[in-house]
Amino acid sequence: MNEVIIMIHGMWCGAWVWDNYKAFFEDKGYLCVTPTLRYHESTPNAVPDHRLGKVSLLDYADDLEKLIRRFDSPPILMGHSLGGLLAQILASRGLAKAVILLSPASPRGIMGLRPSVVKSFWSTLTKWQFWKKPMNQTFNEVSYSMLELLPPQDRQKIFKKLVHESGRVAFEIGFWYLDLKQAAKVDESQVTCPVLIMVGTKDKITPASVTRNIAEKYKSVATFKEFEKHAHWIVGESGWEIIAMDASAWLDKVLNIEQILVMPHVEQRNYKRISFQTPVIFSNNQLGIHSQGESRNYSLSGVQFMTETALKQGADIDLKLIEIAPGFNGPQPNAGHKAEVIWCKRKKDTSYDIGARFYELGRS
Numbered sequence: 001m002n003e004v005i006i007m008i009h010g011m012w013c014g015a016w017v018w019d020n021y022k023a024f025f026e027d028k029g030y031l032c033v034t035p036t037l038r039y040h041e042s043t044p045n046a047v048p049d050h051r052l053g054k055v056s057l058l059d060y061a062d063d064l065e066k067l068i069r070r071f072d073s074p075p076i077l078m079g080h081s082l083g084g085l086l087a088q089i090l091a092s093r094g095l096a097k098a099v100i101l102l103s104p105a106s107p108r109g110i111m112g113l114r115p116s117v118v119k120s121f122w123s124t125l126t127k128w129q130f131w132k133k134p135m136n137q138t139f140n141e142v143s144y145s146m147l148e149l150l151p152p153q154d155r156q157k158i159f160k161k162l163v164h165e166s167g168r169v170a171f172e173i174g175f176w177y178l179d180l181k182q183a184a185k186v187d188e189s190q191v192t193c194p195v196l197i198m199v200g201t202k203d204k205i206t207p208a209s210v211t212r213n214i215a216e217k218y219k220s221v222a223t224f225k226e227f228e229k230h231a232h233w234i235v236g237e238s239g240w241e242i243i244a245m246d247a248s249a250w251l252d253k254v255l256n257i258e259q260i261l262v263m264p265h266v267e268q269r270n271y272k273r274i275s276f277q278t279p280v281i282f283s284n285n286q287l288g289i290h291s292q293g294e295s296r297n298y299s300l301s302g303v304q305f306m307t308e309t310a311l312k313q314g315a316d317i318d319l320k321l322i323e324i325a326p327g328f329n330g331p332q333p334n335a336g337h338k339a340e341v342i343w344c345k346r347k348k349d350t351s352y353d354i355g356a357r358f359y360e361l362g363r364s
Contacts, residue, residue: 010081048134048164116204120145131171134164200230
């Protein structure tokens, strides 16, 4: 059976948040499951279920645990924002093989309230007994806290999809020191699986300064990465593919997915990155990778590359593009380029997928 990824959405959202990531990881052979949290199935702008306001983090976690226990073995958990905190709770229950946290909400013991967070929730925090009521954000709050890097038209499209959230959940996360039930508590000693934590430096609702403390909490098993050109909507901002690729490469490593290896060689670097950062995915569904003599030339789906290094994450290869996809905005055909391997994976049909970032010749 293929590896399973349970993708857990954040506040005010639904399974639609994962459209990009679901397609990306399913293309790599994962079985992706995108549950919708309790009472989040309502139509946007509809009157929320009156029970939603008092739903707890533990209710969400219990619902997800029932789903996870349907599988024969613990799945991979991927959570965004609130979903990231739920993934932490579930991992502490021994329900995860690996965990990927994207802009995660912080657990009990880590003070997540910052001025930008208060501003993001201002319309809720100024309502009496918000902790008992369904709550939502204004368009300006959504734009400020989550969608600031998206074009205005995209902000409107996403805002129209958002539904109400539990006020109690917001209270349990933001004011954990007042919560007698300690719903947001996570025992880090019980989180023994690998954890990848990713956050944008421009994030205002789950700030990077807070997320660093989350990484410190799980330091014995955690890998932490910050992304300078990203904010909270890390699942759909321009360049989300780079983050997905990094997450995929990390999974390959921690799950011991076989990678391509050729003759090891230490190569001296004398080139620099160009400003162009779009990742290129080379895939071949029919022909496997093959050697063409001692020069170590290889061909993969219209792309020739040569390397004497181990072809794995971080390796450097020489690329010559023979064909490019329509509309591709990057290095042109028939020119030589340096590239860094972001990920590579051998598939069941003995062909390979490779993701790479291009370099240009120049001074190091």
